[in-house]
Amino acid sequence: MNVMIGQLTKKYKDHLILDNITIQLKAGGFYGFKGSNGAGKSTLFRIIAGLERPTCGTVTYDGEKLNSTILKRITYMHQKPYMMKTSVEENILYPLKIRGLGYEIYRQKVKDIMFELDLYKLRTQLATQLSGGEMQKVALARALIFEPEILLMDEPTAHVDKQTVQAIETMLLKRKCQDHMMTAVITHDEDQLVNLFEQVIQVENHCVFYV
């Protein structure tokens, strides 16, 4: 899905966050977002994900306004991952259940993704008791399991060790090639910004710049 953000402004009460920004994010694109703390990166992602309304301006998805069908094809990973109070496996299964997709058919897929992210041995553990990095991985697995067309990740590698960062990066690159998923990632990691993304966008002073 192509996302077109047109002359978008966001204010919280009188506090201006984003001022008349216009950007286009293409289907299959791989975007890195950077910017100082409080610049409005999360706010922008949350607007794209339909969690927040723009004060004015539009966001269109392949030319359409946000609706419930489109909403089901987007996912946003919060800066602090939220774990459901069940097992790791149940957490990953939830998006499939929501869509009424049978567990039996997807069992293998769930297994595969748990192996890929090294979560298999944790599958029966209570997700709320995992470490921060493990939660990030569960959140990623949960976000990828239903093959979204747009994946928005808010600092997914902030509290994650090198090895896990690598696992996540590999996973994202693979998905990008296979599924033509549009991925946008907020990160402060210069290394990633230089090497990983096709395009880096900076959010600063209420505006966006292509870097």
Place this chain on the structure above:
Amino acid sequence: MDYILEGFQEALKLIIGFDREVYRIIGFSILISMFSTLVSIILGIPIGLISGLKDFHFKKAYSRIIYTMMGLPPVVVGLLVALLLSRRGPLGHLEMMYTPTAMIIAQTVLVTPIIIGNIFNHTKEHGKMIYEVSKTMGANPWQRLFFLINELRVALFIAMASGFGRAVSEVGAIMIVGGNIKGHTRVMTTYIAMNNSMGNYGSSIAMGIVLLIISFVLNALMYKYIEGDAI
């Protein structure tokens, strides 16, 4: 001191001997309190969830009022309900004074704020995030609501258990609006108060023990629930 020992002996006899009146009253108390808790849940869960999720003006003032209402003095609630229901009161024509219905109304007034307050508190803290997470995973509005309730289940259970605990152990309101009429509106707490003032310590102690057991079981259940499930 003998009367205490004798009281305990008699109490055990009443409990172990399945004294009909005692058990009838226990059953009736639990029934009334369950009913009030149920009504309070039906009223309180939606109000607690919605007010916790939404941002609105005076949310702070609202929370103060709810928290105050969580500790309303039962006697005052009894008095207010009695004023409304008494023969000359605005709802006097319904003739509900000294009936189980009046007792349920009074208990509902006491318990609903407890349910709202507990749920409001948790929803205010975690509700928005939970709601959003389900949205980002593709849940429709009904699925989001169900998800929210499921994720807040510990808080809901605690709210229910403390609401029921309050209802079953309270005496001031129920005495005023129920009147402790034998076979009609007599419950455990009013039974204790009455027998105590008549010097029937055995009966009071018996009922006191049962009330304690109920509290204990409720707390044990709550604790077990919380333990197996991080909040």
